[in-house]
Amino acid sequence: MIVAKFGGSSLADAAHFYMVKDILALEPRRRYVVVSAPGKRSDTDQKITDLLLTCHNKAQRGASFDAEFALVTERYQDIARELEIDDHIIDSELMEVKSALQTGASISYVASRGEYLCAKLFAKWMNLPFVDAKDIVRFDSLGKLNQAATLRLIKEALKKHRQAVIPGFYGADEEGNICTFTRGGSDVSGALVAAAMDADLYENWTDVTGFRSADPRIIEDASYISSLTYRELRELSYMGASVMHEEAVFPVRNAGIPTSIRNTANPHHPGTLIVHSLRQIGKLPAVTGIAGKRGFTTIILEKMKMNDEIGFGRKVLSVLEKHRVNFEHLPTGIDALCVMVNTDTLNSKREVIMEEIEDAVHPDAISVQEGIALVACVGAGLFKLHGTIARLFTAVAEQGITIRTMFQAPSELSIIIGVDEHHLEAAIKAIYDAFIRE
Template sequence: MIKIAKFGGSSVADAEHFKKIKAIVDADPARRFVVVSACGRRFKGDTKVTDLLYLVSAHVKYHVSCEDLLKDIGQRYFDIADELELTYPIREEFAAFAERASTGGYSTEELVSRGEYFTARLMAEYLGLPFLDASKVIAFHHDGTLSMRRTTELVEEYSQQAGFVMPGFYGATREGQIKLLDRGGGDISGSILAKCLGADLYENWTDVSGFFSADPRIVPEAQPIARVTYEELRELSYMGASVLHEEAVFPVREAGIPLVIKNTNAPQDPGTIISETADEGAAEPIITGVAGKSGFVAINVARDRTKPRIGFMRRALSVFERYNVSVEHMPTGVDRFGAVVQKEDVNDSLYSLVADIQKEVEPLEIEVVEGLALIATVGRNLRGRAGISGHLFGMLGQAGVSVRMISQSCDEINIIIGVDEKDFELAIRTIYRAFSDENGIVKVADLDEPSTIDLGLASLTK
C-alpha cells in the first residue's frame, strides 16, 4: 500500500513539528513518500518563510538591503537543524544561497522555491529517507504550464525507491528553469505525486482536523465532516471553506484516489475523507456543510418590452466578457436577470461596465445592489427531498434575515442564497442550527425514505 503524506507549512514550522511528523511517518510503513511545504508560522504574528522570500525578492528588485531578512530566514533553519542534531551543512548551503540572492542572482521563482528546498533537505535527513528535488520530476512547459505526461514519466523513474522526501510548490522546465505552482501549490504537488505513483491514499496534513461543517469562528459548535464527495468539496471550497488548494483535488479525483485531511497536532483524529462517492448504507447527514463569503455585487437588468427578447441576455453578458468579469450567479425572471459578480472584479470598472450594458441592450432599468454575501448550503442528501427549502427559509425568516437572492444547482446538491452583508454570520448560524441538534451534530437523513426529512416537523414531510 502506498500513502502520499503531504505536510503543509504549519506542520513544518519548527523542530517540534518535525518530531510530530517523524512519529506520524514511523507509525505507518505505507507512508514512504513525503511532500513538504516551506516552514510556516510558528505563532500568531509570525511570518511564513515563503512570504519572507517574496519580500527578499522585492528588496532586491528595488535595491534595498535584504541582509536582515535573510538572517531571519536562515536562523529558522539553523534552529531546526541544531535542535534535531542534523548533519546537513545548512549554514554553508544557506550562506551561498544568501550571497547569490542578495546580488539578484536568482529569478523570483527560484528564490522563493528555496523555502521548500531547504525544508525538504532537513526533513529527508531527519526521516532517514532520500531527498528528491522536485525540479527533477515535476515538469513544466516553457510557458509555465504543467506537463503531466512528462511528470508521470519522470516520477516512474524514481518510483522503485523505498521512498523519498520531495519539496512541494515547484518544478522545472527541460532547460532547468524553476517554475512555481500557484500559492498553496504544495497541495498540488502531493496530489500529482499520488496520481503518478498510483497511490492508495493521499494524506494532506495540516493544522485542523479536516473540513468543518461550518466555520467554527461563526458557529462554535460546528463539527468536522467525516466524509465529503469531490463534488461537495468543490461547492464548499468555492464559498470559502478552504483547507487545501482547490486544484489539488483534480489529479487524485481523475485517478480515483481518495484524499484525507488530517491534523499533524492531533493525528488520532479521523479527519475528513474526500472521495468520488460516499459510503453506501452509512448514516448520512441531511446537509454536509454551510459556507459563504461576502463581497458581491448584483447588477440587475430589466428588458424594455418594446425591444426584442431574443439575444437580450447574450448581448448583456458579452459586456461582462469584454471586461473579463466572471458572472458567479444569474437569477432570472421573464424580463429581468441579475448578474452576481465579485466586488473586487469590478472595483475599477463598475460604472463603465453598467454604461456599456446600457448602450448594448438599452434596458428599461439597471439596478446595482452592493454589499451582498452569498451562502451555500451543500449536501448530497438534498436531492429529491421535500421540505428542506421550506425549513431553511422558514428559520431564516424567524431570525429576521431577508433573503435577497435564491439559486439552486440543477443537480440539487446546494441551495445558494444572497443576503445583506450585515446578516452574513447570523444567516450561517441560523442555517446550521436549522439542521443540527443542541450539540451541533447535523441530523441524519432517513435513507429508506428518500423523499422525506425528519426535522422534528411533521408538516415538512410529504
C-alpha cells in the same frame, strides 16, 4: 500506499519534525512524503517563505537583506542542531541561496528554497532519498503546469525508490528555470505525486482537525465533517471554505483517490475524508456544510418580452467578457435577467459597463443592488429529503432576514441564497441550527 504531505505548520521546528517522524512510523504505507517550508512557530513568528520573499524584494532594490537572511539561516541551523544533523550540510546550501540572491535570482527560485531546504533536512535526518521537484514537476514556457509530463516524470523517478522525500510548491520548465504554484501549492505537489503513483490515499497533514461544517469564527462549536465528496468540497471551496489549495483537488479527484485532512498535533483523530463518490460514504446527512461570502453585486435588467429576444443574455455577458468580469450567477425571469458579479471587480469599470449594456440590449429598466452576501447550503443528501427548501427559508425568515435571491445548483448539491451582507453571520447560524445542530 499512501502519499503524505506535511504543511508548514507541521514542520515549523525540530519538535514538529519529531511529530512527523512518529506519524510516518504509525503507518508503514506512508512511503512518499511531500513537505512545505517551515511555517510560523507562533502568531508573532514569520514563515520562511515570507522571509525569503522579503530578501528577494530587498535584493532587487539593492538594499541589504542580511537581517532577514540571518533569520532564515538561524531557523534552519536550529532545526539541524536539535535533530543532531551536521550544520555544514545546510550551511553550504544556504550560502548558495544567498549568492543567488546577490546575483539576481528569480523570485520563483528564491521562494522555492524554503521547501527545498526543508526537504533536504528531513531526508537527511530520516535517511531517505531526496527527489528534487525541479526534475519531476514540469511547467511550460508560460509557467503553466504540464500535468501529463509531470505525472510521467514523477512515476519514472519514484518507481526507483520505495520511499522518498519531495519538496512541494515548485518545479521547473524545460530549460530548468524554477517555477512555482501559487501560495499553498505544496498541496498540489502532493496530489500530483499521489495521482502519478496511483496511491490508495492522499493525506494532507496540517494544523486543523479536518474540515468544519461551518466557519468556526461564526459557529464556534461547528462540528467536524467526517466525510464529503470532492463535488461537495468544490461547492464549499467556492464560497471560501477550504483547508487545502483548490487546485490540489483535481489530480486526485480525476484519479479516484480519496484525500484525508489530518492534524499533525492530533494524529489519532480521523480528520475528514474526501471521496470521489457517494458509495464510499454511507448514510448521507441532509446538509454536509454551510459557507458564506460577502462582496457581490447584482445587475438587474428588465425588458418586456425579453424571453422572445434571441441573444439577449449573450449580449449582456459579452459586455462583461469584454471587460474581463466573470459572472458568478445568472438568475432569470420571463422579463428580467439578473447578473451577479464580484463587487470589487465591477466597481472599477462599473460606469462604462452599465452604458455598454444599455447600448447592447436597450432594457426598459436597469438597476444595481449592492451589498449582497451569498450563503451556500451544501450536501449530497439535500434533495433526498422532502421540505428542505421550506425548512431553510423558515429558519432564515424566523430571524427576520430577507432573502434577496435563491438558486439551486443543477447538480442538486447546493442551495444558495442571497442576503444583505450585514445578515451573513445570522443566516449561517440559523441554517446551522436548523440542519446540523439538531
